[in-house]
Amino acid sequence: MREWLSIYLKGVCMGAADIVPGVSGGTIALIAGIYDRLIAAIAGLDPRILATVPALASGEGRTRFRDDLLEMDVPFLLVLGLGIGTAVLLMSRLITAAFEAYPAVLNGFFFGLIAASAVVIYRVTDVDTPGRIGALLFGAVLAFFVSGATESGGEASLLLVFLAGAIAISAMVLPGISGAAFLYILGQYEYMLGALTEFTDALVGLFGDGSLEAVVDPGVPVVVFMVGATVGLLTMARLVRRALERNRMATLGFLVGLMVGALRLPVDEAAAATEVWTPGLLAAVVGATLVGAAVVLGFDHYTDSLDYTEDTAI
Incomplete structure (x- = not known):
C-alpha cells in the first residue's frame, strides 16, 4: 500500500507538471526514479491480451490474465495514471485562472521549472563527444524555433485534436518539453483546457x-484527444526506449537541449502578456522563477534514485 501511494503521488506530480507549459511529466518521472520503469511498462503493453478476455469465464483463464497484467506492469500504469488524471482535473481550472490574473509571474515560475530540470538532467549526462554535443545543440535549436509558435484559442478540427494528443503525450515518455507546451505550439492549449473544464462541469451536472x-x-x-494520446503513447514509448538503449547519453543530451531551447516559451509568453514592467512586477517574476527552480532542485535532492550510466557511444 505504501508503494502504491508513492506511485500515485509521483503520478500527481507528473500530472501537475504536464498541465503547465513548462517542465515535462517525463522529467518528473526521471527525477523520481520511475522513468525507465514507465518506458518499459508502456513499451511492454501487448494488445493481444484482449484475445484472452473470453477465457475469463474460467479460473485458469482469470489467473493467466492476471499474470499477464502483472508481467506488463499494468497495475503500476493504472495507479500512476490515476495520479496524473487527478492532478490534471484539479489544476486545469487553477492554471486557467492564474494565466488570466498573473501571466508574467506564472511564466516566470515555468521558466524556473524548466531551467532547473535542465540542470538536474545535465548533471547525470556526459556530453563529451561530438555526437553528444551535436544532439544537445540540435535539441536546443529545434525547441527554440518550435517554441516560437503562437497560441490560438479557436476551435480546431478533430483531426488536429487527434494529432495534438498524439504529439503532446510524448512528454510522458520524453523528458524535456511538457505536453502543455506542445499544445501551446500547436495552438490547442487554451481550447483543450476549455473543453476539459466544460466536459467535467457537464459530467457533474x-x-x-x-x-x-x-x-x-x-x-x-476530449475523447478524440485521448485516442490520439493513446496512439502517441504506445509509439513514442518504443521510439524513446530504442534511443535510450542505443545511446543513452546522446539521448539525454538531446533532451537537455530541448529543455534549454524551450526556455523561449515562458519568456515570450511573459513579454507578450506585460505592457509595463514595474519594479514590483519584475521582483515577483524573479521570485517566482526562484521558487520554480527550488521546487525541482528540492525534489531532486530528496530523490536519490537516478542511475543513468553510459551504455554506448556515438
Missing part, C-alpha cells in the same frame, strides 16, 4: 439538471 447533450459536445474533442 448530470447529477443535477444537466443534459446528456451538454456532455457530448465538449466530450467529443
Whole structure:
C-alpha cells in the first residue's frame, strides 16, 4: 500500500507538471526514479491480451490474465495514471485562472521549472563527444524555433485534436518539453483546457439538471484527444526506449537541449502578456522563477534514485 501511494503521488506530480507549459511529466518521472520503469511498462503493453478476455469465464483463464497484467506492469500504469488524471482535473481550472490574473509571474515560475530540470538532467549526462554535443545543440535549436509558435484559442478540427494528443503525450515518455507546451505550439492549449473544464462541469451536472447533450459536445474533442494520446503513447514509448538503449547519453543530451531551447516559451509568453514592467512586477517574476527552480532542485535532492550510466557511444 505504501508503494502504491508513492506511485500515485509521483503520478500527481507528473500530472501537475504536464498541465503547465513548462517542465515535462517525463522529467518528473526521471527525477523520481520511475522513468525507465514507465518506458518499459508502456513499451511492454501487448494488445493481444484482449484475445484472452473470453477465457475469463474460467479460473485458469482469470489467473493467466492476471499474470499477464502483472508481467506488463499494468497495475503500476493504472495507479500512476490515476495520479496524473487527478492532478490534471484539479489544476486545469487553477492554471486557467492564474494565466488570466498573473501571466508574467506564472511564466516566470515555468521558466524556473524548466531551467532547473535542465540542470538536474545535465548533471547525470556526459556530453563529451561530438555526437553528444551535436544532439544537445540540435535539441536546443529545434525547441527554440518550435517554441516560437503562437497560441490560438479557436476551435480546431478533430483531426488536429487527434494529432495534438498524439504529439503532446510524448512528454510522458520524453523528458524535456511538457505536453502543455506542445499544445501551446500547436495552438490547442487554451481550447483543450476549455473543453476539459466544460466536459467535467457537464459530467457533474448530470447529477443535477444537466443534459446528456451538454456532455457530448465538449466530450467529443476530449475523447478524440485521448485516442490520439493513446496512439502517441504506445509509439513514442518504443521510439524513446530504442534511443535510450542505443545511446543513452546522446539521448539525454538531446533532451537537455530541448529543455534549454524551450526556455523561449515562458519568456515570450511573459513579454507578450506585460505592457509595463514595474519594479514590483519584475521582483515577483524573479521570485517566482526562484521558487520554480527550488521546487525541482528540492525534489531532486530528496530523490536519490537516478542511475543513468553510459551504455554506448556515438
